[in-house]
Amino acid sequence: MKGTLIKTVLIGISLGLIWYTNSHLDIYNLSIVNNIGIFAILALSYNLINGVAGQFSLEPNGFVAIGAYMTAIFIIPMDTKIDMYALMDPAPVILQMQANFPIALLAGGLTSALMAFLLSVPVFRVRGDYLAIVTLGFGFIIRIFAMNSPAYTNGAMGLNDIPEFADFRWIGSITIFTFMVMIHVIYSKYGRAMKAIRDDEDAAVAMGVNTFKVKTYAFMTSAFFEGIGGGLLASFLSTIAPDQFTFLLTFYLLIIIVLGGLGSMTGTLVSAIVIGFGLEWLRFLDDNMNIFGYETGAHPGMRMVVFSILLIITMLFARRGLFGDRELSDILKSKRASKRKDA
C-alpha cells in the first residue's frame, strides 16, 4: 500500500534525523529540542481528550506528576534513595521499586491511565461538565500528596539525582510514537465517535455510540501519554519537586493546543515547536536592552508578556488555531478536491 510505504519512509527519515541531532547538536540547543519534544508529547495527548473528544479537562499536571514520580522512584538506585530522603526514611515499597528506564516509563504511564479510569467512572457516568472541576481538584490533591508524603516523595524537597537516561533519542522517538498513536485513534471508529460526541452527544448516542466507553478511552489514552511524558521530564531534568506540577503546567499546554487548533495533532506539533523556539528567541526581552542609548534595565517575565500579546493577536486572526480541527493530510486533500472542481 502506498500510504504505508510513505509512512514507513517518513518514520525512517525522522528517526535518522533524531539520532543525528542527538549526537551533533550542541548542549544548549539540544536542551531546547528535548524540551519541545516533551511538551509536544504532553500537548498531543492533552488534545485528544480536550480537542478531539471535546471534553473540557484540566488534568495534565496531575498525570504528569504521577508519571514523573513513578518513573523517578523506579530508576533512582536504592542507595541514592536512602541518602536522599531527608525528612523521613523512605517507605520499604519505595526502596523495592527498581526497574530499567523503559519499564519505569511504562509504569508511570499505566499508573496515570489507571487513575484516569478511576476518575472516569464517576465523571462520565453522568452528563454535565464535571470533568474540568474534578480534574482541577485532582491536580491539587496529587500535589498536596507529593508535598505531604515525605516517606514516598521526599515532600517539598522533591527528588534529585534522577538518572539522566532521557536523551533526544528517547524523547524524539516517543514524540513520533505519540503522534502516530493519536493519528491512528483519530482515523478509526473510536476517533470518529470522539468527534461525534464533541459535535453532538445526543446524536452520537442516537447512532448507538457508547459514550461512556469512548470518553473513557480518550481520557485514559491522554493520561497514559501524560504519564510517559512526565517520566521523560523527570529523567531529562534529573530533579523534580511538587511545585513543578501546578496548574501553570496545564495552562501552558492549553495554550499550545489552542494555538495549534483544538483537535489537530499536526497543529499541536507545529504549535509546540513554534512556542518552544519562540520563548527562547524572546529571551532577550528579559535582559537589559540598550535602545538608542536608553537602558531599559532587566525585566524578568517581560518575554511572557510579549509572548501573551503575540498569542492574543494570532488568535484574533486564526480563531480556531493554526490548523482548526484538521490534520495536514485533510487540508491537502481538500486543496486537491477544490482544484479538481476548478479544472
Place this chain on the structure above:
Amino acid sequence: MSKGILKIENITMQFGGVTAIDNLSFEVQKKEIYGLIGPNGAGKTTIFNIITGNYHPTKGEIIFGDETITGTKPNLVVQKGIARTFQNIRLFKSMSVLDNILIGFHNQSHYSYLEAIFRLPRYFGQEKKIKAEAMAILDEFDLTSFADHKATDLSYGNQRKVEIARAVATNPSLLLLDEPAAGMNPSETEDLSTIIHKIKQDFDLTILLIEHDMKFVNNMCDLVTVLDYGEKIFDGKPADAIVNEKVITAYLGDFTHA
C-alpha cells in the same frame, strides 16, 4: 398472529405537573409507513424520545418485536434496531458526509481500540468493509458526490437526507423520522417521498414518521394516529383523518390550506 413490530401500550408521560402524553396506545405493523400527526406541542417528539429511551415514561410499556424495551438505554435501543432522526437537523457539523454515515456503522465495525492504535489487519479489513457499505448508502440517497464535503456545507434538503442516511446506516428495522419534510420546498419534498419509499423497499424498513404537511402524510402513510394535548383523538386512514371533525377542530381548520 399479529405482525406488530412496535406496540405503544398505555403510555403516560408527565413533566412536573404537565401531562405531555396521556394514556396513549397504538400499534405499528411490519412494513408499514405510519404517521404521527397533531398540532404543535401535542407530544409527538416526546413519544419518539420515549421509544428511543431518552425519556422514561411515567406509566406504560414500549414493546418492540416481542421484547419490552421500556427504559432501555438509548444507545442499546439503536442496537436493537430502532433508529431516529431529529426534528431540528443534528449532523456532526465538523465531520464530512462520509464520516457522518460511518458513525452509523459504529457498532457494525468490529475491531478493538488496540487494534486501531496498532493498525492491525482487522482494522484495515473492517474499515474497508464499512466504507464500501457507507458509499452504497450514499448512492441510495444520491449523495455520492458529496461524500468528502463537510456535512453542514450541504443544502438544507441534502442535510436532511444525510441525517436519514445516517440513521439507515445503523441497520434498523424501524426508522423514526421527526418531521423529515419540514423546511423543504415542494420539489425537495417530492424527492424525499420517492427516497423514503425506495429505502423502505431496499432496506426492509418499517417507518414511523411525524409530519405537519398533510399532503405529504396523505401520500406516504398507510395509517395515522392524531394527537392533541397528549391524547389520541384519531386513529385510521389519513384520508379519513382529514375529514374527521375532532381532527379539524384540533388543527383549527389548518387542513383547508393543505
